[in-house]
Every structure is written in structure tokens, then in C-alpha cells.
Amino acid sequence: xxxxxxxxxxxxxxxxxxxxxxxxxxxxxxxxxxxxxxxxxxxxxxxxxxxxxxxxxxxxxxxxxxxxxxxxxxxxxxxxxxxxxxxxxxxxxxxxxxxxxxxxxxxxxxxxxxxxxxxxxxxxxxxxxxxxxxxxxxxxxxxxxxxxxxxxxxxxxxxxxxxxxxxxxxxxxxxxxxxxxxxxxxxxxxxxxxxxxxxxxxxxxxxxxxxxxxxxxxxxxxxxxxxxxxxxxxxxxxxxxxxxxxxxxxxxxxxxxxxxxxxxxxxxxxxxxxxxxxxxxxxxxxxxxxxxxxxxxxxxxxxxxxxxxxxxxxxxxxxxxxxxxxxxxxxxxxxxxxxxxxxxxxxxxxxxxxxxxxxxxxxxxxxxxxxxxxxx
Numbered sequence: 001x002x003x004x005x006x007x008x009x010x011x012x013x014x015x016x017x018x019x020x021x022x023x024x025x026x027x028x029x030x031x032x033x034x035x036x037x038x039x040x041x042x043x044x045x046x047x048x049x050x051x052x053x054x055x056x057x058x059x060x061x062x063x064x065x066x067x068x069x070x071x072x073x074x075x076x077x078x079x080x081x082x083x084x085x086x087x088x089x090x091x092x093x094x095x096x097x098x099x100x101x102x103x104x105x106x107x108x109x110x111x112x113x114x115x116x117x118x119x120x121x122x123x124x125x126x127x128x129x130x131x132x133x134x135x136x137x138x139x140x141x142x143x144x145x146x147x148x149x150x151x152x153x154x155x156x157x158x159x160x161x162x163x164x165x166x167x168x169x170x171x172x173x174x175x176x177x178x179x180x181x182x183x184x185x186x187x188x189x190x191x192x193x194x195x196x197x198x199x200x201x202x203x204x205x206x207x208x209x210x211x212x213x214x215x216x217x218x219x220x221x222x223x224x225x226x227x228x229x230x231x232x233x234x235x236x237x238x239x240x241x242x243x244x245x246x247x248x249x250x251x252x253x254x255x256x257x258x259x260x261x262x263x264x265x266x267x268x269x270x271x272x273x274x275x276x277x278x279x280x281x282x283x284x285x286x287x288x289x290x291x292x293x294x295x296x297x298x299x300x301x302x303x304x305x306x307x308x309x310x311x312x313x314x315x316x317x318x319x320x321x322x323x324x325x326x327x328x329x330x331x332x333x334x335x336x337x338x339x340x341x342x343x344x345x346x347x348x349x350x351x352x353x354x355x356x357x358x359x360x361x362x363x364x365x366x367x368x369x370x371x372x373x374x375x376x
Contacts, residue, residue, distance in 0.1 A: 002058035032355035041106035048101035103349035112148025126164035128337035142169030242311035259284035259291035290327035
């Protein structure tokens with residue numbers, strides 16, 4: 001028994017294990033699987049392929065992987081991502097775990113790509129780890145963000161994801177460690193936003209400082225106090241302000257009317273287009289809206305702190321990024337975990353055998369999975 005076999009035995013679907021024993025009894029055959037998704041995605045197969053190759057090496061069998069869409073390529077709904085060929089006895093009990101490693105990564109990569117290409121001038125930080133169901137998912141999602149980001153860099157010269165929150169997956173972004181400065185818990189511990197910043201700077205004097213300013217609902221007041229307390233950092237562009245205002249209230253100084261007014265001053269055409277309720281919320285609603293970002297930028301500039309950067313977080317999905325782009329929101333960095341698939345049913349990858357000993361054969365209705373030469 002190999003290193004991977006105990007996990008495979010415990011976690012694979014029972015009918016695959018029973019199929020394995022039947023084929024072992026009645027005679028093995030070479031098969032080819034087509035693996036596909038039901039929605040458009042960005043190809044992110046590396047972790048799955050590496051796992052498959054490790055299992056094949058341990059078990060001592062040969063596999064052939066025909067990767068139709070290389071990592072980072074756009075894959076249409078229903079299009080085979082890859083064809084996988086090898087002995088039926090060796091492949092049939094791997095399907096469950098293999099598909100788990102393909103679908104979520106491809107959908108997350110597509111979401112990350114959409115976000116980065118929509119806001120090409122903003123840098124992104126992957127803050128998804130706390131939302132993941134365990135370490136394997138956290139590894140997969142960081143990998144996916146890096147794949148979607150790389151595609152956005154190629155396609156639109158986007159800044160893309162520059163890092164993530166944990167050391168374990170920093171290598172996907174060519175970093176040695178995770179990014180981040182302070183959570184809300186540190187602000188509460190310090191008793192004031194300014195004191196938290198002072199404590200951080202004293203403890204980590206060489207780490208770039210991003211100060212979280214929404215804890216007390218004084219985003220503007222605390223921002224200006226921080227800037228005045230660290231004038232050298234503010235003037236050199238080494239200070240960033242992060243807003244993570246919750247959806248239950250407006251950022252300090254805003255309400256519906258003043259939010260409209262902020263956008264009217266800066267991007268008047270944005271608020272005159274047709275908007276559904278969700279888009280309006282992203283524009284002039286509570287929380288981190290486009291108006292909130294513009295308002296903070298106005299206050300910083302008016303006080304002479306035009307080089308201080310704004311980091312925006314809180315629910316930055318592909319849709320919210322699109323609205324922010326429409327509003328030309330002056331965001332320098334987006335902190336997000338919302339590239340994670342929101343509809344888990346979208347992540348279901350499927351594998352069907354399309355050849356037995358080289359003979360094309362697939363269940364009725366899945367003929368579109370056959371190799372082009374066999375289908376014609």
C-alpha cells in the first residue's frame with residue numbers, strides 16, 4: 001500500500017472501489033477520461049495533476065495526460081479540460097479526489113481573473129484563508145488566485161495579486177511570507193486607532209504600515225490623526241489606510257444624499273446609468289462603497305496627504321469590482337477573499353470515460369466529450 005492509498009481508500013466513493021475490484025476480477029482495460037466543467041472557467045489543473053502523478057509513481061503505473069487547456073487558459077462550459085488515459089483498475093478509484101482538486105480551483109481562478117482585469121490599476125491581496133474549509137482548500141484557493149492573476153497580467157497588463165495573508169502559500173505569489181499588518185482585534189486591544197499604529201510601528205519598524213480605521217466609526221477622523229502622527233510615512237507614500245466598514249452603517253461623514261454628492265463631484269456619469277439595487281449599494285450604500293472611497297480620498301487630498309494609499313476590503317466580489325471600476329474608485333489595493341466561489345455547485349467538475357481500449361464510447365448525451373477525430 002502506498003502513502004496515498006489509505007486516504008484514497010477512506011475518501012473515494014464506494015462504487016468506484018467496487019468497480020475497481022470487479023475490473024480486477026474480470027480483466028483490466030485501458031481507458032480515457034474526459035474531465036470538464038459545466039461553466040466557463042480558467043484552467044487551474046496543476047495541483048490535481050501533481051497529485052495524480054505522485055499516485056501513479058507510487059503505484060507504478062503509467063498515465064497519459066493530454067491537457068487541452070494549459071494553465072491560465074480560458075475554458076468554455078462543457079469543453080474537456082483534459083483527457084486522462086491509463087489502466088482502469090488504477091484510475092477508477094482516483095476520480096473522487098481528483099475532481100475535488102480541479103473544479104474549485106478553476107472557478108476561483110476565473111473569479112480572480114475577472115476581478116483583476118476589471119480593476120487593472122489596483123493591487124490585490126488574497127485574504128481568503130480564514131474562509132477556507134481547511135488547509136487543503138486554503139492552498140488550492142491561493143494557487144487559483146495566482147493563476148487568475150497571471151492571466152490578467154498577460155491579457156490587460158493588470159497589477160493583479162501581489163501577495164496573500166499566509167506564509168504557507170506566499171510562494172504562489174513569489175513571496176517568502178504573507179502580507180498584513182493589523183486586524184480589528186489589535187485596535188480594540190490598543191484602545192485607539194492611533195495607539196494601535198504606534199504599537200505596531202514600535203514593534204515592526206521596518207514593515208510597511210497599513211492602518212485599519214473603521215473600528216470606532218471614525219474613518220476620516222482617525223485617518224487624519226494617523227497621517228499627522230506619521231507625517232514622514234504619509235509624505236513618502238509608505239503609509240496606507242484600510243477601510244473595512246461594515247454594511248450596517250455609512251463611513252464617517254456620509255449618508256445617502258452626501259454619497260450621491262461625492263459621486264456627482266467626481267464621476268457624475270456613473271450615477272446617471274441604470275443600476276439595480278446591488279449596484280446602487282456598491283455605489284452609494286453603506287459599508288465600503290465607491291462613494292466611501294472617493295470621500296476618503298477627497299479628505300486625504302484636502303489635508304495634503306495625497307500620497308497616502310487606500311486599501312479597500314469587505315465583500316469585494318467580481319460584481320463589486322466591476323461597479324468600483326465604473327465609478328473609477330481611487331483604490332490602490334483591494335483585500336479580498338471573495339474570489340472564492342460563492343455558488344459551490346458551480347465548482348462541480350465531472351469525469352466521463354470516453355474510450356475503452358482506444359474505442360470511443362460514452363454515455364448517451366455526452367458525445368460532445370469525445371475527441372474531435374473520434375466524434376467526426
